[in-house]
Amino acid sequence: MTPAETLHRIPSRPWRWVPWLAGSQLGVVLAWLLAGWPWGLALMLASHALFLVPVFRPNSRFYAPVLDRLPAAGKSVWLTIDDGPSAETPQVLDLLDRHQARATFFLVGDRALARPELVREIVRRGHGIGNHSHSHPQARFWRLGPVAMSEEIESAQRALASITGQPPRWYRSVVGMTNPFVAPVLRRLQLTRVGWSARGYDGVACEPQVVLARLLPGLKAGSIVLLHEGAAHGRNLEIIEGVLQALQQRGLQARLPD
Structure with a gap:
């Protein structure tokens, strides 16, 4: 793997969006003064959209680098399982063992x-651990300010390190949302943000076959697969097993990237 392909993409310039923000708002002021308020208003709305839309795009690199595929993966995929631990965790672990699969x-x-x-x-069973925030504030994660965002990520990092003896190296935002205040914390903690390339929306009410129909087309060598455990619909185990069976049929292996 060459340096350009390194998996650990720590934010090097966490505030790189600030000059773009300043420039865009200067453009709004100039348009308002020189072309009138209709043009100024239109440009203001467009500039706000430019900075808001990336917050809700899980693999957007606008605010922070993200790993959404595995380079040079051979026949491997990376299974990632969010939202635990839960009462389902022992069954998930047994299922992974039966298929000789590893997950983060x-x-x-x-x-x-x-x-x-x-x-x-x-x-103990050979799987990886990642940081997925401390309290999973799904409805408001996108609008957390710098202090609250730092507390969410740092508290989870401390908790996981205190249990395992080693701080995680991987981080995933709640529902994939990443606002301007995520990257500085990732840089400070040397965390790599992880996105995904295959997703079935199994964290909400669903039918396993519908979820698998969405997910399986993206299941190929190098994929980062997003799965969940402990969802209220109670079908996560069926979905995970369906993914593991599909991997076996396609000659792919679920392995850890590191």
Whole structure:
């Protein structure tokens, strides 16, 4: 793997968006003065959209670098399982063992503190651990300010390190949302943001076959697969098994990237 292909993409310029913001607003002022308020207003709305849309695009690199595929993967894919640990974690681990598969569990800090024995069991069985925020504030994560965002990510990092003895190297935003204040924390903690290239929307109410129909077309060598555990619909185990069976049929292996 060449240096350009390194998996660990730590933000090197976390505030690189600031000059773009300043320039865009200067353009708005000039348009308002020189061309009139209709042009100024239109440009203002367009500039706001430019900075807001990337917040909700999981693989957008506007605010922070993101790993969304594995370079030079051979026959490997990266299974990532979000939102644990949960009451389903032991069954997920048994399922992965039966298929000789490895996965990275992106864990929520306060849930990990409530079930530390499950976190240690994940590691004991040879799987990876990632940071998925401390309280998983799904409805408001996108609008957290710098202090609250830092607390969410740093608290989860401390919790997971205290349980496993080693801080995670991987990070995934809640619902993939990444606002301007994520990158500085990732740089400080030396975390790499992980996105995905195959997703079936299994974190919400769903039918397993519908989820698999969405997910399987993206299941190929180098894919980063987004899965969940412990969802209220209770079908995550069926979905994970369907993915593992599809991997076997396609001659692919679920391996850890590091």
